[in-house]
Amino acid sequence: MLADKQQAIFQRCSSMSLTLLLQGLAIGLVNGALYILTALGLTLIYGILHIVNFAHGEVFMLGAMLVYVVYVLWEWPLLAALPAIALTAAVVGWLVERGIFRRLRGQWLQLLVATVGVSLIIQSLSWLVFGAQEKNVPSILPGVLVAWGIRMPYERLAAAGIAMCMVAALYAVVYKTRSGLAMRAIEEDEETARMLGIDTDKVAGLAVALGFALAAMGGVFVAPIYSINPGMGLEAILMSFIIIIIGGLGNITGTLVAGLFIGVVQSMGALLLGAESAHVLVFVVMIAVLIFRPQGLMGKL
Amino acid sequence: MKFVSIASGLMAACLALATQAHAQESFKIGNLSPLSGPAAAFGIGINRGIELAAEDVGTFQVAGKSYKLEVVPYDTSLDPGKTVAALNRAVLNDNVKYGFILGAAVHGAVLPIIRQNGFFDIFMGAAGKEVTNAENPTVFRFMASSDQLYYTFTPEIYKKLNIKRVAFMGPNNDLGRSDVKVLKEIATRLKGQGVEFVGEELVELNAKDFQASLLRLLAKNPDVIDTNASPTGTVGLIAKQARELGYKGYFISSTAVLEAKALVNVAGKGADNIVAYRIWSAAPTKLYDQIAERHQAKYKEATLGTVWEAYAATRWVVEAVQKAGTFDTKKVAEQLANSTFQFHPYGPASWGGDKTYGARRQIQTPLPASIIKDGVWTPLDVRMGTLE
Numbered sequence: 020m021l022a023d024k025q026q027a028i029f030q031r032c033s034s035m036s037l038t039l040l041l042q043g044l045a046i047g048l049v050n051g052a053l054y055i056l057t058a059l060g061l062t063l064i065y066g067i068l069h070i071v072n073f074a075h076g077e078v079f080m081l082g083a084m085l086v087y088v089v090y091v092l093w094e095w096p097l098l099a100a101l102p103a104i105a106l107t108a109a110v111v112g113w114l115v116e117r118g119i120f121r122r123l124r125g126q127w128l129q130l131l132v133a134t135v136g137v138s139l140i141i142q143s144l145s146w147l148v149f150g151a152q153e154k155n156v157p158s159i160l161p162g163v164l165v166a167w168g169i170r171m172p173y174e175r176l177a178a179a180g181i182a183m184c185m186v187a188a189l190y191a192v193v194y195k196t197r198s199g200l201a202m203r204a205i206e207e208d209e210e211t212a213r214m215l216g217i218d219t220d221k222v223a224g225l226a227v228a229l230g231f232a233l234a235a236m237g238g239v240f241v242a243p244i245y246s247i248n249p250g251m252g253l254e255a256i257l258m259s260f261i262i263i264i265i266g267g268l269g270n271i272t273g274t275l276v277a278g279l280f281i282g283v284v285q286s287m288g289a290l291l292l293g294a295e296s297a298h299v300l301v302f303v304v305m306i307a308v309l310i311f312r313p314q315g316l317m318g319k320l
Numbered sequence: 321m322k323f324v325s326i327a328s329g330l331m332a333a334c335l336a337l338a339t340q341a342h343a344q345e346s347f348k349i350g351n352l353s354p355l356s357g358p359a360a361a362f363g364i365g366i367n368r369g370i371e372l373a374a375e376d377v378g379t380f381q382v383a384g385k386s387y388k389l390e391v392v393p394y395d396t397s398l399d400p401g402k403t404v405a406a407l408n409r410a411v412l413n414d415n416v417k418y419g420f421i422l423g424a425a426v427h428g429a430v431l432p433i434i435r436q437n438g439f440f441d442i443f444m445g446a447a448g449k450e451v452t453n454a455e456n457p458t459v460f461r462f463m464a465s466s467d468q469l470y471y472t473f474t475p476e477i478y479k480k481l482n483i484k485r486v487a488f489m490g491p492n493n494d495l496g497r498s499d500v501k502v503l504k505e506i507a508t509r510l511k512g513q514g515v516e517f518v519g520e521e522l523v524e525l526n527a528k529d530f531q532a533s534l535l536r537l538l539a540k541n542p543d544v545i546d547t548n549a550s551p552t553g554t555v556g557l558i559a560k561q562a563r564e565l566g567y568k569g570y571f572i573s574s575t576a577v578l579e580a581k582a583l584v585n586v587a588g589k590g591a592d593n594i595v596a597y598r599i600w601s602a603a604p605t606k607l608y609d610q611i612a613e614r615h616q617a618k619y620k621e622a623t624l625g626t627v628w629e630a631y632a633a634t635r636w637v638v639e640a641v642q643k644a645g646t647f648d649t650k651k652v653a654e655q656l657a658n659s660t661f662q663f664h665p666y667g668p669a670s671w672g673g674d675k676t677y678g679a680r681r682q683i684q685t686p687l688p689a690s691i692i693k694d695g696v697w698t699p700l701d702v703r704m705g706t707l708e
């Protein structure tokens with residue numbers, strides 16, 4: 020039975036042109052980059068503070084809705100809108116860390132419930148403020164790049180490029196700056212870090228603010244590609260969790276590898292097996308990783 | 321003394337108001353529809369249709385008592401589980417016996433509750449005999465059924481647009497699967513004319529990225545992608561992403577009530593050549609125009625697609641209740657099925673389905689098809705046939 024299925028897939032592959040397979044691969048890689056964009060903030064907050072931030076999807080959604088308000092409704096220039104949104108999300112993150120996370124640090128279950136609470140508050144307020152109807156952010160880079168028969172919209176390529184830049188920037192912050200060193204010290208042992216004179220509260224505030232800003236930026240750059248609504252955070256958080264579980268909880272390189280890997284698995288799965296099977300395939304991969312490599316593909320931070 | 325007389329005057333006024341309020345009771349109509357998510361425009365449109373009808377109905381009498389319409393919204397997100405919870409809440413907690421329930425895909429889950437409680441279901445959705453049949457006497461479909469659309473409409477459109485290769489992309493639920501089955505049947509019937517069903521992709525209802533699935537579908541060179549059962553935003557995204565992959569053919573959407581503006585907002589020029597049923601590119605009646613003007617004035621935006629049918633359904637049901645002189649849903653159902661009514665924005669309307677469904681519970685209205693050209697709906701010269 021399994022051999023028959025393998026044979027069918029093989030026949031399908033051989034009947035498909037190379038261009039089609041390469042197009043599928045390109046879609047997978049670019050979609051993978053979009054997943055990375057979505058998951059990066061979650062990785063950072065878990066990596067440094069070991070907080071499973073269920074509010075991540077809502078902050079992602081908030082970024083998308085804010086770019087709609089600021090760029091589409093208020094007609095701000097994009098170069099002004101982007102820092103304003105990042106700053107707003109960072110301030111929200113800092114306030115959440117200061118008001119909630121700090122008080123519950125070390126109590127993982129309470130923290131988990133608190134992040135669910137934050138998520139529900141943001142989502143409920145968003146339904147009230149932004150309304151239920153789907154909204155659209157017009158494409159900033161319309162058009163399609165066609166090369167060797169492979170087609171890719173510029174807006175997706177741009178978002179993928181930004182995702183890679185954000186990974187590089189985050190990597191530089193965490194591994195090449197004093198703040199990053201302090202973050203890694205907290206990740207290793209918060210008590211010892213404090214005894215060494217690191218202001219752990221300040222560094223934690225910085226990490227959460229940065230994580231929230233990254234999540235919001237993910238929403239900003241994904242918004243022109245899809246339509247947006249206050250319910251979009253749920254899908255984002257689900258995919259983000261899959262990515263960080265497969266990549267290794269809190270590992271930046273792991274998020275990069277897992278994002279691209281899942282993007283390709285999903286795309287090639289849909290191309291060769293169909294949409295229904297591709298959806299299942301992602302979860303099969305996640306469960307396989309949990310069983311055979313529970314620390315994820317790249318381990319922890 | 322003066323204070324006492326003012327106070328007694330105020331008390332008398334309050335009492336009079338209270339008595340009046342007591343005398344005028346609410347006739348609650350539930351709206352169990354998606355009020356959030358990609359299909360929200362459908363549910364919001366229904367709410368507004370009821371509200372506009374309520375303005376026209378005003379206060380009405382049933383068995384000597386005064387009633388006023390009250391809309392009770394329940395957000396189902398087009399999810400069967402949430403719709404079951406909403407219906408239970410409506411029936412058991414809120415004493416709502418009448419309501420709009422949107423979506424054929426959720427009906428499999430709610431029909432047992434409807435039958436058990438005699439809930440009066442003002443059904444907005446596609447599908448066919450699985451919902452409209454003699455076992456469900458209190459279910460009235462106020463929209464065209466899949467049978468009306470597919471069997472009397474689709475072949476005409478294929479012929480007009482010279483469509484030979486048909487593909488389907490829709491939600492992975494009962495409705496999506498049922499539509500694939502119907503499309504395959506039609507292709508088999510039209511085999512002599514060279515029509516062929518070439519492929520299907522069933523995606524998650526809330527999916528937003530279709531590129532890889534579309535790639536698989538486009539490899540089969542379809543002339544048309546049927547996007548039936550998908551909400552407006554999703555149809556727009558499918559069109560946008562298919563065009564990005566180089567697809568130049570048609571899209572057909574038979575069940576969704578699509579807003580051209582919403583489609584163009586998502587898909588830009590890619591929205592051209594989307595064909596939809598039940599889109600009027602020119603107003604068919606004066607009532608249609610009046611509702612559009614009132615909607616614009618009240619809600620400050622173009623009329624949402626479900627407003628017309630929701631308006632008519634509300635007026636018809638209220639009139640049936642008045643004629644029956646009771647709120648008993650089974651008696652009102654009989655009254656409604658055997659009455660003729662005005663107030664349909666699409667023009668002359670009646671009940672049919674006796675032969676096809678074994679139940680006279682299927683609305684028949686004039687219905688056009690339109691195609692988007694340069695971002696606006698333009699008429700496609702085909703008309704839906706009648707269903708016995």
